[in-house]
Amino acid sequence: xxxxxxxxxxxxxxxxxxxxxxxxxxxxxxxxxxxxxxxxxxxxxxxxxxxxxxxxxxxxxxxxxxxxxxxxxxxxxxxxxxxxxxxxxxxxxxxxxxxxxxxxxxxxxxxxxxxxxxxxxxxxxxxxxxxxxxxxxxxxxxxxxxxxxxxxxxxxxxxxxxxxxxxxxxxxxxxxxxxxxxxxxxxxxxxxxxxxxxxxxxxxxxxxxxxxxxxxxxxxxxxxxxxxxxxxxxxxxxxxxxxxxxxxxxxxxxxxxx
Amino acid sequence: xxxxxxxxxxxxxxxxxxxxxxxxxxxxxxxxxxxxxxxxxxxxxxxxxxxxxxxxxxxxxxxxxxxxxxxxxxxxxxxxxxxxxxxxxxxxxxxxxxxxxxxxxxxxxxxxxxxxxxxxxxxxxxxxxxxxxxxxxxxxxxxxxxxxxxxxxxxxxxxxxxxxxxxxxxxxxxxxxxxxxxxxxxxxxxxxxxxxxxxxxxxxxxxxxxxxxxxxxxxxxxxxxxxxxxxxxxxxxxxxxxxxxxxxxxxxxxxxxxxxxxxxxxxxxxxxxxxxxxxxxxxxxxxxxxxxxxxxxxxxxxxxxxxxxxxxx
Numbered sequence: 275x276x277x278x279x280x281x282x283x284x285x286x287x288x289x290x291x292x293x294x295x296x297x298x299x300x301x302x303x304x305x306x307x308x309x310x311x312x313x314x315x316x317x318x319x320x321x322x323x324x325x326x327x328x329x330x331x332x333x334x335x336x337x338x339x340x341x342x343x344x345x346x347x348x349x350x351x352x353x354x355x356x357x358x359x360x361x362x363x364x365x366x367x368x369x370x371x372x373x374x375x376x377x378x379x380x381x382x383x384x385x386x387x388x389x390x391x392x393x394x395x396x397x398x399x400x401x402x403x404x405x406x407x408x409x410x411x412x413x414x415x416x417x418x419x420x421x422x423x424x425x426x427x428x429x430x431x432x433x434x435x436x437x438x439x440x441x442x443x444x445x446x447x448x449x450x451x452x453x454x455x456x457x458x459x460x461x462x463x464x465x466x467x468x469x470x471x472x473x474x475x476x477x478x479x480x481x482x483x484x485x486x487x488x489x490x491x492x493x494x495x496x497x498x499x500x501x502x503x504x505x506x507x508x509x510x511x512x513x514x515x516x517x518x519x520x521x522x523x524x525x526x527x528x529x530x531x532x
Numbered sequence: 533x534x535x536x537x538x539x540x541x542x543x544x545x546x547x548x549x550x551x552x553x554x555x556x557x558x559x560x561x562x563x564x565x566x567x568x569x570x571x572x573x574x575x576x577x578x579x580x581x582x583x584x585x586x587x588x589x590x591x592x593x594x595x596x597x598x599x600x601x602x603x604x605x606x607x608x609x610x611x612x613x614x615x616x617x618x619x620x621x622x623x624x625x626x627x628x629x630x631x632x633x634x635x636x637x638x639x640x641x642x643x644x645x646x647x648x649x650x651x652x653x654x655x656x657x658x659x660x661x662x663x664x665x666x667x668x669x670x671x672x673x674x675x676x677x678x679x680x681x682x683x684x685x686x687x688x689x690x691x692x693x694x695x696x697x698x699x700x701x702x703x704x705x706x707x708x709x710x711x712x713x714x715x716x717x718x719x720x721x722x723x724x725x726x727x728x729x730x731x732x733x734x735x736x737x738x739x740x741x742x743x744x745x746x747x748x749x750x751x752x753x754x755x756x757x758x759x760x761x762x763x764x765x766x767x768x769x770x771x772x773x774x775x776x777x778x779x780x781x782x783x784x785x786x787x788x789x790x791x792x793x794x795x796x797x798x799x800x801x802x803x804x805x806x807x808x809x810x811x812x813x814x815x816x817x818x819x820x821x822x823x824x825x826x827x828x829x830x831x832x833x834x835x836x837x838x839x840x841x842x843x844x845x
Binding site for chain 1: 586589590591592593609610612613615616617618619621622623624625627628636637639640641642684685688694
């Protein structure tokens with residue numbers, strides 16, 4: 275089982291690398307390093323703040339875009355090109371295929387983020403002329419960005435098991451936007467009455483709470499992050515992505531592949 | 533034990549806006565294929581050949597019925613180690629090289645790493661791609677891709693090989709090469725189940741063929757038997773031109789050269805003709821059953837009405 279899972283995972287990763295998905299990070303790193311000296315000139319005293327906000331937000335956005343655009347084709351492309359036929363005729367269970375694809379894309383995003391992180395820290399050193407203890411906190415923000423990717427990959431994969439790539443992309447983007455404002459949705463639910471309260475509450479718990487996984491602003495202002503938040507967010511991301519992947523497996527297990 | 537045993541396998545697709553109507557793609561297929569046999573599954577486009585193969589591979593699920601491969605349930609993962617499959621007009625991950633692709637499939641089939649590396653080179657040599665090197669598949673020709681397709685189907689040394697239209701879209705040379713490969717698999721004792729609408733390929737390779745049309749299996753049999761069945765005609769040569777006029781109603785055609793008559797008769801009427809010829813004192817020289825082609829047989833079977841059509845008023 276592990277051999278088959280790792281084969282599918284590595285092949286998904288290899289596809290992303292050879293399709294030059296990771297080339298975006300070269301652009302990211304070059305832009306960030308090139309722009310680093312400019313931050314100091316346009317924002318005296320705030321250069322670190324701006325660099326952290328711009329750098330981490332770009333990392334998050336780049337990753338989500340990759341998660342969605344690669345994720346929507348993970349299953350549908352294999353069906354459309356019939357590569358799945360030769361996989362399912364082997365001793366590969368359908369759930370292994372889905373889980374392998376999930377880890378393959380997640381691995382791509384983690385490598386992508388890792389390389390972006392290196393570029394980001396280089397830009398930080400150039401801007402701030404060195405690193406401080408507070409800069410280690412940025413790693414927690416980056417870890418949370420990876421947790422966001424875990425959730426988004428699982429959701430996109432879920433959509434790709436039953437929908438066309440275009441609709442999958444629309445659904446995933448919609449959930450990403452709503453999820454970014456999940457806290458506002460909760461606040462709206464708290465203020466509502468009757469049926470709308472129930473509906474808003476249900477929606478608030480159903481959509482991914484990406485807001486709680488975004489601590490970029492906190493990290494930029496060097497505010498500490500509690501260990502319990504790290505733990506809670508980790509558990510949340512693992513459970514949410516496990517639930518979405520399970521739903522993807524349940525749909526895919528029953529699907530006739532035309 | 534049969535290599536393949538299909539019992540009542542059928543597949544209906546829901547159609548229409550509300551998906552309430554069912555369109556049968558395969559109607560209660562019963563079929564067995566012996567171990568070591570090369571079986572040709574013939575039928576025009578849309579007859580149900582690919583549906584049958586997709587069902588057997590677990591790509592789609594049957595509406596009813598089941599199948600066993602080498603005695604085990606066809607969806608049992610253990611049995612999938614023993615089968616190989618080449619889909620119709622296959623597409624493979626074009627960012628991989630041929631050795632990478634075979635390595636991937638071998639790993640999915642559960643082959644140990646050491647065995648994999650030995651086998652990849654041997655199989656590539658066998659399909660004539662020994663010099664393909666690390667070139668990505670996107671640079672391969674159609675014929676090369678088809679050979680890669682055969683290579684992935686046999687990389688794990690399966691006992692039963694399913695091939696869906698393996699020669700379709702290939703030039704004559706490519707078809708010849710694939711046919712040679714299939715023949716060598718057959719010589720090794722592998723069971724081959726392949727679908728095709730190219731009858732000469734089936735004629736050259738198959739021990740038995742089955743004809744499917746509109747989702748219904750029309751006939752199964754040994755190629756030679758089927759050809760003679762379909763002919764249904766015999767050539768009768770006799771001396772006695774005077775007799776030919778008396779039996780003219782029984783003859784579909786006749787040529788008279790002097791006293792010798794060469795006539796074609798429906799096999800059903802053969803006994804009656806011979807009796808009349810004796811009665812009219814003609815001298816029988818030869819009776820030869822006419823050998824039809826597989827194409828005659830195929831056309832005869834695919835033009836027959838389906839069972840459901842036959843019962844309609």
